[in-house]
Amino acid sequence: xxxxxxxxxxxxxxxRRTEAECSAEDLAKWSDRSFGQIGLDSMxxxxxxxxxxxxxxxxxDLDEMSxxxxxxxxxxxxxxxKAQA
Numbered sequence: 752x753x754x755x756x757x758x759x760x761x762x763x764x765x766x767r768r769t770e771a772e773c774s775a776e777d778l779a780k781w782s783d784r785s786f787g788q789i790g791l792d793s794m795x796x797x798x799x800x801x802x803x804x805x806x807x808x809x810x811x812d813l814d815e816m817s818x819x820x821x822x823x824x825x826x827x828x829x830x831x832x833k834a835q836a
Contacts, residue, residue: 758778
């Protein structure tokens with residue numbers, strides 16, 4: 752998998768782990784919202800975080816993730832993945 756986490760990648764991970772139905776376009780429109788604001792509960796966020804950590808070889812913080820917007824989360828994952836490379 753590439754070092755860059757895209758809206759499409761994140762959408763696939765979200766829909767695989769939750770019952771949420773959204774498209775990459777929807778997620779891009781909601782990029783200024785937190786994961787809670789787009790409907791993810793804490794268990795879904797933990798599952799999503801575990802998937803992202805595994806696939807992108809990064810370490811994430813759940814408290815930080817819960818405060819970040821989707822766009823901030825994408826940027827943080829990308830920066831962390833590039834720093835690990």
